[in-house]
Amino acid sequence: MKWSELAREPCSIARTISVVGDRWTLLILRDCFLRVRRFEDFQARLGITRPILADRLRKLVREGVLEKVPYQENPTRHEYRLTERGRAFHPVMLALVRWGDEHMAGGEGPPNLYRHRTCGHDFHPVTVCSACGEPVSPRDVEVRSGPGRADETRTTAGGNS
Amino acid sequence: MKWSELAREPCSIARTISVVGDRWTLLILRDCFLRVRRFEDFQARLGITRPILADRLRKLVREGVLEKVPYQENPTRHEYRLTERGRAFHPVMLALVRWGDEHMAGGEGPPNLYRHRTCGHDFHPVTVCSACGEPVSPRDVEVRSGPGRADETRTTAGGNS
Numbered sequence: 523m524k525w526s527e528l529a530r531e532p533c534s535i536a537r538t539i540s541v542v543g544d545r546w547t548l549l550i551l552r553d554c555f556l557r558v559r560r561f562e563d564f565q566a567r568l569g570i571t572r573p574i575l576a577d578r579l580r581k582l583v584r585e586g587v588l589e590k591v592p593y594q595e596n597p598t599r600h601e602y603r604l605t606e607r608g609r610a611f612h613p614v615m616l617a618l619v620r621w622g623d624e625h626m627a628g629g630e631g632p633p634n635l636y637r638h639r640t641c642g643h644d645f646h647p648v649t650v651c652s653a654c655g656e657p658v659s660p661r662d663v664e665v666r667s668g669p670g671r672a673d674e675t676r677t678t679a680g681g682n683s
Numbered sequence: 684m685k686w687s688e689l690a691r692e693p694c695s696i697a698r699t700i701s702v703v704g705d706r707w708t709l710l711i712l713r714d715c716f717l718r719v720r721r722f723e724d725f726q727a728r729l730g731i732t733r734p735i736l737a738d739r740l741r742k743l744v745r746e747g748v749l750e751k752v753p754y755q756e757n758p759t760r761h762e763y764r765l766t767e768r769g770r771a772f773h774p775v776m777l778a779l780v781r782w783g784d785e786h787m788a789g790g791e792g793p794p795n796l797y798r799h800r801t802c803g804h805d806f807h808p809v810t811v812c813s814a815c816g817e818p819v820s821p822r823d824v825e826v827r828s829g830p831g832r833a834d835e836t837r838t839t840a841g842g843n844s
Binding site for chain 2: 528532533534538541543544545548549612614615616619620625626627632635644648649658662663664667
C-alpha cells in the first residue's frame with residue numbers, strides 16, 4: 523500500500539491517519555486546542571522550519587480541519603482556526619494525552635492537569651459506549667463489515683488477548 | 684525541536700507521539716487490535732517492506748507496547764502481542780475510527796461497525812469526564828501546569844473559538 527492510497531482504504535483509522543498521521547501535524551493540532559493561531563507562534567513553539575510548518579498548515583486547511591482567517595489588513599495577516607471538523611479531533615487529543623500521562627510521565631506526574639469546567643473537577647477522559655454509557659475495553663468490542671465496505675476480507679473480531 | 688527530543692518534552696501528547704506518531708506504527712497497532720500477530724500477516728495487510736515493518740515492530744517491543752512471544756519451535760517463530768501498555772491505546776484507536784467514520788466515510792457509511800459485547804448494541808465511542816461522567820467538549824476544558832512540569836511557559840487555557 524502506498525501512503526497516498528491510505529485515504530481510499532476501507533478503514534476509518536487509515537483515512538484519519540491520511541489527514542493527521544504526521545508527527546508535526548498532530549503537534550500543530552495540539553497547539554490549536556491550546557488556542558495558538560498564528561504562524562509565528564506555531565513556529566516558536568514547535569521549532570520546525572517555515573516550509574514544513576507552511577506545508578502542514580496548508581494541508582490542514584485543504585482538508586477542512588483549519589480555516590485561514592484574516593485578522594489584520596495592510597498588510598493582510600491570517601491566523602489559523604479549528605473548524606468544526608477540526609474540533610472533532612478533541613477526543614483523539616484527549617486520548618493521546620491520557621496515554622502519555624499514564625505511561626510516559628514517570629514519577630513526576632503529568633505535565634498538565636485538565637479541569638472540566640462544567641463540573642469543576644480535574645479529570646481524565648473515559649471512553650464509554652454511546653448505547654449503554656459503560657466504559658469500553660478492547661475485549662468488549664466486536665468489529666464487523668459496515669455499509670461503506672465492498673470487500674469483507676479485512677474484518678475480524680476486535681479485541682485481543 | 685528535534686524529533687528525537689519529543690519524548691522529553693513536558694507534554695503528554697508529544698511523548699505519546701514519540702512512541703506512536705508514525706503512520707505505519709498506528710496502522711500496525713490497528714491490526715494488533717484486530718488480532719493480527721504475525722510478521723507475515725502484518726506485511727500482507729500493510730504492504731510495506733520487511734525492513735520498515737521490522738523496524739516499527741522492534742520499536743514497539745522496545746517501548747513495551749508489544750511483546751514478542753514464541754509460538755513455535757524448530758524453527759522458533761514469534762508473534763507480537765499487545766501488552767497492557769499497548770492495550771491502553773484502545774481509546775486512541777476508537778477516537779481515530781470515530782473521526783474517520785464521521786468525516787471521511789462520505790455517503791457510503793462507515794466501513795466497519797462496532798458492537799459493544801457487554802450491552803449488545805452497535806456503538807460509537809463517547810469521551811466523558813472521569814469526575815462527572817458527562818461528555819467533554821473542547822470549550823469545557825481548562826489546562827494548567829501539573830506536577831511533572833518545571834516551566835509554565837507553554838500552558839494556556841484549553842478549548843478554542
